[in-house]
Amino acid sequence: MRGWLMVKLAGLEVEEIVLPMSAGKTEAIAAVSPNGLVPYLEHDGAKIWESLAIAEYCAEFCAAIWPAERQARAHARSIAAQMHAGFRALRIAMPMNLGRDYAGLGQTPDSLDDIAQIDRLFTTTRAAYGAGGTFLFGENFNAADAMFAPVVARFLTYAPALSAGATAYCQAVRGHGLVDLWYKLALQEPDAWLLNKYESLA
Numbered sequence: 001m002r003g004w005l006m007v008k009l010a011g012l013e014v015e016e017i018v019l020p021m022s023a024g025k026t027e028a029i030a031a032v033s034p035n036g037l038v039p040y041l042e043h044d045g046a047k048i049w050e051s052l053a054i055a056e057y058c059a060e061f062c063a064a065i066w067p068a069e070r071q072a073r074a075h076a077r078s079i080a081a082q083m084h085a086g087f088r089a090l091r092i093a094m095p096m097n098l099g100r101d102y103a104g105l106g107q108t109p110d111s112l113d114d115i116a117q118i119d120r121l122f123t124t125t126r127a128a129y130g131a132g133g134t135f136l137f138g139e140n141f142n143a144a145d146a147m148f149a150p151v152v153a154r155f156l157t158y159a160p161a162l163s164a165g166a167t168a169y170c171q172a173v174r175g176h177g178l179v180d181l182w183y184k185l186a187l188q189e190p191d192a193w194l195l196n197k198y199e200s201l202a
């Protein structure tokens, strides 16, 4: 989701290849992507993996995927890197699964700590840099929003308690045209692609 959003935001022309996943052992991904994971991007001779590297690659073609102002841009890169490297308890306790209702599930002391930290990040970032818009850095959905989009998707699926500001931000992300398109495409995937370990949580 994150790599796809970055590429769409930057307007790169690419052919999309959609593959069913096998929860960590997808051979078709390992055959092309050096870390064995998606997102993986090939563009004009360049091969890029890891979503944050894809963000930086996309920024070479579309600087606007990061905020224009230096301090805001530094903050955006910092929270994107923090997301990339962390919030492991949340990721483990609340696996991403779009369009499901797993309200109340996955709440462990550690996942709730991550959620509280992310809620503060959303709130303080929007207070400092988000004036005049619904996204983290204002009216433009940018690479930082893309990095947090899978976190927002988890919040929508697992419905943990959030502040009013973070709730409004999650709704804004869900309503963004690209995020909405990703949800629509994901929900059209064949049932045979569903992974039981993610479907049997409720």
Ligand SMILES: N[C@@H](CCC(=O)N[C@@H](CS)C(=O)NCC(=O)O)C(=O)O
Pocket: 021, 022, 023, 024, 025, 026, 029, 036, 037, 038, 039, 049, 050, 051, 052, 084
């Ligand atoms: N740090 C990597 C994480 C990528 C990652 O975890 N990808 C998962 C899907 S979100 C994956 O490719 N899994 C392969 C599989 O399930 O077979 C990044 O940000 O690009």
